[in-house]
Amino acid sequence: MGHRAFLDCWLSTILIISKSMDILVKICAILALVGLNAFFVAAEFALVGMRATRLQTLAEAGDRRARLALRAFEHLDDCISGTQLGITLASLALGWIGEATLATLLIYIFADLPAPFAALATHTAAGTLAFASITFLHIVLGELAPKSLALLHPERISRWVAPPLLLFTKIFWPAIWLLNKAAAGFLHLFAVRPPAHAERVHDPEELLLLLSESRKHGLVEEANAEMIAGVFDLIHTSVRQAMTPRTEVEAVERGWPLDKVIEVIRRSGYSRLPVYDEDLDHLVGVLLAKDLLDFLDGQTPFSVDAVMREPFFIPETMRVDILMKALQERNAHMAIVVDEYGGTLGIVTLEDLIEEIVGEIFDEFDQNQMAALVQATAEGHLSVPGDMPITELNERYHLHFPEDDYVTVAGLVLAALEHVPIVGEQVQVQGVTFRVTEMDHLRIERLEIALPLAQEDQQAS
Secondary structure, eight states, X not given: OHHHHHHHHHHHHHHHHHHHHHHXXXXXXXXXXXXXXXXXXXXXXXXXXXXXXXXXXXXXXXXXXXXXXXXXXXXXXXXXXXXXXXXXXXXXXXXXXXXXXHHHHHHHHHTTSOHHHHHHIIIIIHXXXXXXXXXXXXXXXXXXXXXXXXXXXXXXXXXXXXXXXXXXXXXXXXXXHHHHHHHXXXXXXXXXXXXXXXXXXXOHHHHHHHHHHHHHTTSSOHHHHHHHHHHHHGGGOBHHHHSXXXXXXXXXXXXXXXXXXXXXXXXXXXXXXXXXESEEXXXXXXXXGXXXXXXXXXXXXXXXXXXXBOOOEEEXXXXXXXXXXXXXXXXXSEEEEEOTTSOEEEEEEHHHHHHHHHOOOOOTTOHHHHHTSOEEOTTSOEEEETXXXXXXXXXXXXXXXXXXXXXXXXXXXXXXXXXXXXXXXXXXXXXXXXXXXXXXXXXXXXXXXXXXXXXXXXXXX
C-alpha cells in the first residue's frame, strides 16, 4: 500500500508539473504573439509616418538600416500588406491560444474557493476574465503602445523594423501578392482604382497647410514661412501684379545728351532705365548706368544708341515664375510689359520679382518710397498710396477684396465709383470706407481708409 500511495503521489506531481509547464509555454506564446502583433503595428505606422528625406541623409552617410527603410518605403504597398497579414495572423493565433490558456489558469486559481463560488467562478468568471485580459493585452501592448511609439519616432522605428519586415514580406510574397490582387479586384467591382504614387505626395496647398502648422508650433519662423508661401504664390501671380506701372516709369529719350541722361539717373536712383523713341509706347532699349562710366571723361563721344541694350518684351498675362526663369536664361534684369495692342503697361525688374517672395526691399534711394507707404492719420485711419497692391492690403488687414479684376487700391476705388473721382470723394466697399485725399491729374495718388472695428482691433494688436 505504501508503494502504491507513493506512486500515485509521484504521478500526480508529474501531471501537475506537466500541466504547469504547458500553461507556462502557452503564456510565453501569448506574450510572443502580443510582441509580434506590436511589431507589425509599429512597422505599419512607422512606414506610413516616416519622412524619406530624413532617412536619405543617413543612407547617404552609409547607414545600412536607413537604406533598408527607404527600400521598404519604395515598396510601401507590399510592406503594408505584409504588416496587415502579420497582424491578422498574430491576432488569430492570440485569440486561439490566449483565451483558453488564461481560462485554464484562472480555473486552477479559483479551484480552492468554497464549492458554490468555485463552480460559479469556473464556468463564468474564468472565461470572462480570460477574454478581458487577452483583449487588454492585445489593445494596449499590441496596438496602442507600438502605434504611439511609431508615430513619435517614425524614422528611428523604421530603421529597426525594416530588415525583418522585408524578410517577412519576401517569405510570404505569394500570399501577399494573392491578397493584393484579390483586394484590387474587389475594388474594381466598385470602380475604385488603387492610388498612384503621385497621389501620395503633397500638393502645394497641402504643403502650405503643413507650413502653417509648423509655424503655429514654432518650428518655422514667421518670416521664413511667409517667404516660402511667397514662392508658392508665384504660380498664381501675373507680371501685371508685380510691375511698376507706366505712370511711374522713369525713362530716357533716345536722342538725349549725356548730362541729361545722368540727371535722370541721379534723380531716380535707378541703375537701369528704359529708352524710348518719341513716347513710352515706342521703347527701343534698356540703358545701364554702369555703361556710362567710360563717357564721364568727356573725351569719348556719347550716344544712347551706342550703349543701350536690347529690350525684353513680355505680355501682361505672363506668370511671375515663368518670367523669373526667362530673365535668368537671358541674363537680364528688366522686362517691358505690353498689353494686347502693343502699348506699354509698365516695367518689371528682377527686384520686383524677388519682392513678391520676401516683401518690399528698400535701398538707399528708396527712402521716399518708404515714407509713401502706409501712415496713420490723426483720426486713427490709414493713409495709403493709390498704387498699393490689393494683395498687400488683404494680407495686412485680413480683408477679402477680389484680386483678379484690379491690381491696386486705386483700381478698386475706380471700379466702385465708376468714374474718375475728385479729392474728398469717398466710397464704401465690403464695409471699408475709402476717401480720396490726393489726385495727380487723373490718377489717384493717395487714399484714406477707415477699416471696420474688427480689422482696427487687429491692427492695434
